[in-house]
Amino acid sequence: MERTTLDIKVNVREAQGDCYIVELSGEIDVYTSPKVKDAIGDLIDRGVYNLVIDLEKVRYIDSTGLGVLIGGLKRVREHGGSVNLVCTNPQIRKIFDITGLVKIFGIFENEDAAMKALV
Amino acid sequence: MNQPLPTTDEVEVDVVDLRIPCKAEWVALARLSVAAVASRLNFSIDEIEDIKLAVAEACTNAIQHAHGSPYIEIKCEAASGGLRLSVRDYGRGTHPEHIRSRELNDERVGGLGVFLIRSLMDEVDYDVHPDQGTLLVMVKRLEV
Numbered sequence: 001m002e003r004t005t006l007d008i009k010v011n012v013r014e015a016q017g018d019c020y021i022v023e024l025s026g027e028i029d030v031y032t033s034p035k036v037k038d039a040i041g042d043l044i045d046r047g048v049y050n051l052v053i054d055l056e057k058v059r060y061i062d063s064t065g066l067g068v069l070i071g072g073l074k075r076v077r078e079h080g081g082s083v084n085l086v087c088t089n090p091q092i093r094k095i096f097d098i099t100g101l102v103k104i105f106g107i108f109e110n111e112d113a114a115m116k117a118l119v
Numbered sequence: 120m121n122q123p124l125p126t127t128d129e130v131e132v133d134v135v136d137l138r139i140p141c142k143a144e145w146v147a148l149a150r151l152s153v154a155a156v157a158s159r160l161n162f163s164i165d166e167i168e169d170i171k172l173a174v175a176e177a178c179t180n181a182i183q184h185a186h187g188s189p190y191i192e193i194k195c196e197a198a199s200g201g202l203r204l205s206v207r208d209y210g211r212g213t214h215p216e217h218i219r220s221r222e223l224n225d226e227r228v229g230g231l232g233v234f235l236i237r238s239l240m241d242e243v244d245y246d247v248h249p250d251q252g253t254l255l256v257m258v259k260r261l262e263v
Contacts (some may be wrong), residue, residue, distance in 0.1 A: 007147060029143075029179070030146055031147065046124060060171070060174050062176060063234075066231055091168045095235070099231060
C-alpha cells in the first residue's frame with residue numbers, strides 16, 4: 001500500500017508477527033502530516049497496534065508531524081500496543097531530543113532493532 | 120556572542136519580504152525561502168535547519184490559530200550580526216502564550232510549536248492585538 005503526495009511518501013508493509021512498518025519519505029509538515037495521520041489511523045482501525053515508523057528517509061519534520069506520531073502512540077497504547085521509531089538523522093533526532101520525545105518513543109538505528117524491541 | 124542584533128541605524132541590513140497565503144500548502148515555500156536567506160549569512164547547516172523549523176512553526180501557528188487571516192507576511196532582516204524574522208498574520212488569533220506550553224515527558228500534542236520556536240531561536244517576542252492579528256519576531260544570532 002503506497003500513498004504519494006508532492007512532498008511525502010508513505011509505504012506500509014507487514015513485518016513479522018502482528019507488526020507493521022510505516023516507512024516515510026520526504027517532508028512532514030502541516031500540509032503533509034494529514035496523509036501520515038491517515039495511514040497510521042487506517043492501520044490502527046484495522047487492529048494493528050504494533051508499529052515501527054521508519055523516519056530514515058524523512059528530511060524534515062515539524063510539530064504537526066510530531067503530533068501525528070504522539071497521537072498514533074496514544075491510540076495503540078490504549079490497546080496494549082506500541083510505536084517504535086527508526087531515526088539516525090541528527091537533525092531529526094535533535095527535534096526529538098529537545099522536545100523530550102526521546103523519553104516517550106523508542107528510537108532505534110534500524111528496522112530490525114525497532115521490531116525486536118516491539119515483540 | 121549574545122549581543123543584540125544591530126538595528127538598521129547601525130549596520131547595513133538586507134531585507135527580504137515574503138507574503139504567502141495563510142494555507143498549509145505554502146509553508147514549505149516560506150521555510151525554503153527563509154533558509155535561502157539564512158544561507159547567505161554564515162549560519163551553519165544545523166542553524167539553518169533551526170531557522171527553517173522556527174519559521175515553519177510560526178506559519179503553522181498562524182494557519183491553525185489566526186482565523187480569518189488571508190495571508191502571512193514574513194520579513195527577513197539579514198545583517199552581519201544575524202537574522203531577524205518577523206511573521207505577521209491578520210487573524211483573530213490566540214496569544215501564543217495561551218497555547219498550552221509543555222513540559223518534557225509531556226505526551227500532549229499542543230504547544231510543541233511554541234516550545235520549538237523558543238528552543239531554537241535566540242530571541243522570541245510576540246505582539247498580539249485582538250482582531251488585528253499577531254506579530255512574532257524572532258532572532259537568530261551569528262556567533263562571532
